[in-house]
Amino acid sequence: MSDEEFPLLSELKKGPWPSFVKEIEKTAEHKPEIKDLLKQLERSYEDKITYWKHGGIVSVRGYGGGVIGRYSFLAKECPGIAEFHTMRVNQPAGYFYTTEALRKICDIWEEYGSGLTNMHGSTGDIILLGTITKNLQPCFNALAKAGFDLGGSGSALRTPNACVGPARCEFACYDTLELCYDLTMTYQDELHRPMWPYKFKFKMSGCPNDCVAARARSDFGIIGTWKDEIKIDQEQVKKYAEEGVDIQKQVVEHCPTKCIEYDPEKKEIKIDNENCVRCMHCINVLPKALRPGDEKGACILLGGKAPILEGPVMGWVIVPFIPADELADFVKDLAEKVWDWWDENGKYRERVAELVERLGMMNFLEAVELEPDPRMVKHPRENPFFFWREEDLKPRTDPWKIWREAEKGL
Amino acid sequence: MSDEEFPLLSELKKGPWPSFVKEIEKTAEHKPEIKDLLKQLERSYEDKITYWKHGGIVSVRGYGGGVIGRYSFLAKECPGIAEFHTMRVNQPAGYFYTTEALRKICDIWEEYGSGLTNMHGSTGDIILLGTITKNLQPCFNALAKAGFDLGGSGSALRTPNACVGPARCEFACYDTLELCYDLTMTYQDELHRPMWPYKFKFKMSGCPNDCVAARARSDFGIIGTWKDEIKIDQEQVKKYAEEGVDIQKQVVEHCPTKCIEYDPEKKEIKIDNENCVRCMHCINVLPKALRPGDEKGACILLGGKAPILEGPVMGWVIVPFIPADELADFVKDLAEKVWDWWDENGKYRERVAELVERLGMMNFLEAVELEPDPRMVKHPRENPFFFWREEDLKPRTDPWKIWREAEKGL
């Protein structure tokens, strides 16, 4: 491909960071129709506008989602990408692959698609970028034979995602990958057949470091934590100190609740666990010496989402702690209650966070049978505008009766 | 008065705190009709309900406010308080009185009213508690002769109020009492003749300690502060240290920005004024040694108010700093702009804070000609939903034109 043909895009082949333009070029070398993608993209770079048309419903047999239909405004000039649908393929939890499995995907996508991918989409899927309607079903069938399935799209459960967790991280407080797989398998129907008011996402991080952005990017974030004391190996503390780690400055001074003390004489750490908020900082800095406690489990945060419509939402605590061994059952039970309530009360395109705000936490907590807990709030409400239910009240008296009586006099 | 007659109220004559019931009794000894107040009150204590009727418009010649009309549901049983209006008498700034002036008020209120007062109402007025319609005008006239006037009520400017300030406080950064008096006199018409969408309050504190609750209880709070360096008298620092004040613990450890240091050897304080947020704490603890700087003035906060309708509002910074000598003119000019804008745009019973929120700070700042400043916000917005004005934009292009062109092909 000559750079004169695509002068703007060719600027993006320069520089040390791997170039997506080169990836497209490389593909176009094998698949000439993909040159049309460069053509359209160059045109977008010139005109500063997208040339993709709005939506278009396409799917595979029995599924309501997993494919994003896409058509070009430049179909005449760029017929190679006139239809250019993406397929969202459900990634294996934790993004581990055998090269065998990956090569299978490549082979299938070479046959049925553009040969371009995103590894991965921001929900977690393998994004197979661009194919034609006719190829969707055969491609799906081939993927299925290779052991792969589609992920979610539309008003459905979206592909659950997890941090690497116990597979390669010493901090994991529960098995993120197993839970991710379990939820994905249990809710295949919810994933493939949109039927809710809007989308719903699960994400799972093994500890409060939140390496999969669960709290911000999923309606139902499950974040590992623990309840008992941080485990200290004082020998390793000493070693760190001897290797030159300034424990006072690097650890103690950053503890948000000032609950950790360092004795520079003894080279020992003392933690006032009652005041520890399990922020992970001391553990992060001294992973050989400190570890989460034994009473491991997770905290559940509800509602994380992007800003449309009511502004961005960071998921908030609805369950402060569930022990790891009860987690899977608890999550399923709770999520199903949440879905029932949302399904019944949610408006079209209303995410669950927005529904909770519209109807109130009281309503929500009652529906999903959770007890209120101060850990659910940054602070209690500032306005004294609260609702009472009939069972909270005594029988009503009519003030008019009292006053009319009064007005009559003795 | 026998305690058997008012068994519930008599409970409130017990205990060490001065008893309002005794005050009513004492008044009733001179003014027998006031026994009816005890009677009605006892009845309220029994029935747990107010026996005052809703409102009733009463006033004095030429005024639209300053009097709160009040009638009793128990008029028959308690004729002595069948009409029981209060008069709001504008206090002298800072609540200083000669006994001569106070006695004059007492004499007038003995003649025309119940003999009961509130010293003072929560806006700041002397509250003369209970008189009859017929007495309002003569009472007003007598007050006027004695040099007193009514304060505000209704959709008007409310009686301005100030902390004791320079009269008896070393921290005052501007003359709160003079400004209070000046605004009160300048805006007599706004005070006495309701004509706005709703009420509007000025309160003035001489420093960030905010001894008159300006930021929470006034629409336009003026809080003294300074811009240059805190003045340090190291001799006095030494003295405090020698007298046993633990400067490290009592001062340094409480500084919100950790910008103050104490040298226990030299017994000296060092302040990194660039990082000082003028919270007053160090000055409060060491008033002999530390003082606000020389570049004194005030910060203006807009919108403080109670929760009805949209929740409570703590006033927010709209002017971070105005030098003391420009303050009076600046405040008047700004307040008038605020009123014009509010008057024009405000709905019935919409406080200025609520209007700003409804129309946005951009609209407000433009109307009152203030420049945006990061000191106006705790943090910038979290949603990317902003408005642009025509002058911010380039001429508009129609996307349909671009796309239709594209669809045609070469």
Place this chain on the structure above:
Amino acid sequence: MASEPVEEEYISDIGPPYFRDMLPPVIKNNYGKWKYHEVLKPGVLVHVAESGDKVYTVRAANPRLLSIYTIRELCDLADKYCDGYIRFTTRNNIEFLLTDESKIDDLIKEVEELGFPIGGTWDATKAKYSLSNIVHTQGWIHCHTPAIDASGVVKSIMDALFDHFRNMDLPGLCRISLACCLNMCGAVHASDISLVGVHRTPPVVDDDAVRRTCEIPSTVSGCPTGALRPDMKNKTIKVDESKCMYCGNCYTMCPGMPCFDPENGGVAILVGGKLSDARAPSRLSKVVVPWLPNNPPRWPEVVDTIKTILETWAADAKPHERIAEWIDRIGWEKFFEKTGIEFKVQLIDDFRLPRHTFRTTTQFKW
């Protein structure tokens, strides 16, 4: 209606007396020239001017509701000891200003004999704080919207906390305020501890009263939750009770729809507000008890709860640490644990867009 006109030269819009005419000479002479102050003992301050002049302040309690006969007695003392000057504070305490230190004790004796205890001051240098007066409102004495009385609740609380007024025995400033309805004339929305009278039942509409006395459209549009609907046929207003949160705004606007209910109305308690910017920035109060019964004449449940909150804080706080700062340090979950107050679902905000009050961190304590 304006009361009967009086025919003589009509004085109006004269404003309040000029404050300078009310200042004692020592104040006038040293106006704006104060150098520092000290707290000599509870209730007694001295301010020292650059000139070397000193003014002694003796601060006395005040029920706020004062008879003119009492005011005259106070004036007598001010004449005797203070050259005929007296002052009140922004929290309604009474201040006697003296120049002669030797007269302080005699004055105190006489003021206390009159029934006005001395106290309410604080000494930041020593981190010793006394409790000051409770800012409050009208209640059953004069208002038409109160859910509770004001003066009686205040008296009951101050009796119970009296020692803290007399002694500077608290670790930090603690301001208590009370308002008898959600209009919050006591401006309790930014106090360390506040009490507010709350209704818990929707308005009872008297169609006839509505027809006679109300502006229907503005009342309807004044409801913050949209619980009201005009019933134009019957010229009245209908309430959707499920949307009402009993704010009472409709009654303020329309006498035909009171929310009162003796057994269901009551007291909500808020904590953690703060006005000063000292150390931690100022902030609004937060509701910690949504309802306690309205129980005259002594409101024992309310008094107990306030006392518990105050004493728990006082025992646990570090010097200078106000309730807001104490909670910043220990966390809300510990506030509820330490005070033994139950965390009720009503404490979770559900008004407008409450998301910024929800906890979006796993940082919490057990």
Place this chain on the structure above:
Amino acid sequence: MASEPVEEEYISDIGPPYFRDMLPPVIKNNYGKWKYHEVLKPGVLVHVAESGDKVYTVRAANPRLLSIYTIRELCDLADKYCDGYIRFTTRNNIEFLLTDESKIDDLIKEVEELGFPIGGTWDATKAKYSLSNIVHTQGWIHCHTPAIDASGVVKSIMDALFDHFRNMDLPGLCRISLACCLNMCGAVHASDISLVGVHRTPPVVDDDAVRRTCEIPSTVSGCPTGALRPDMKNKTIKVDESKCMYCGNCYTMCPGMPCFDPENGGVAILVGGKLSDARAPSRLSKVVVPWLPNNPPRWPEVVDTIKTILETWAADAKPHERIAEWIDRIGWEKFFEKTGIEFKVQLIDDFRLPRHTFRTTTQFKW
């Protein structure tokens, strides 16, 4: 439309492959039994298991948009060095997992030759952090709503900040994310630095397209500011342009009303978001630049601004201090002063009830 049916045994709802079948043996054997990790050098980690086993991770950059021909090359390397396993990270970096430390350097050489630089790791023990990959979205490559491109902006920024990817030379973690429209598929609402494509002009309604393709009532009610009104007579939608804040939601719901405008669309920049709870609690990002021009192919204004923010922070922050924490310490006024970014009126929230974002304290700096 469903594409043509295929007649054979129909497999569906099988879900993804079981992840355990994808794990390298050293991972499988030590699953859940990792003891600690160390960062050997930029881009290279070692995790040590309780068993004593070690797994070495070599992390490589990834443009995310990968050709299958490149993936096959990566697989070749994984076969050669990693027994046929490969992994991706949640920020789309590529990870090679080795058990033989001696092979690391050879692997690195080959990966870099392929065009994939090594880096992106961080070492909390030493407070040395490198910049990782930018999480991003489709842009002009595939989406119908972008205000800007995605991959091109990311490439331009990463080229400019490349050294920070290769070296662990930053004082704290810094995550950059990009989304090409307010739908924010890159979930940029909680990143240290984020970029979002914004429109600045109201939708241009094509009545005909609306009639053909839109559900009018739901589109109208979907506008968050109530800027839309149905025009039932003409079966179309009217826009009150003064109420529109260009969120693009109407276009998402209705193809008949795009907001696009090549010259007026552009990039907003947010900072100070944070996901982890380490030290300071997690929080949302805040907008600091409401608009920069959409300037392909290299977006110089955007790149410069990002670079300025990053370098200002990096030079001024204490160890471990992320942008959010740095701003907590210095204050927003100093953020604007130090970066030289102008504080525009658009940065003041005016959506819904913004009062909780207004500064209610006189605590600020000069």
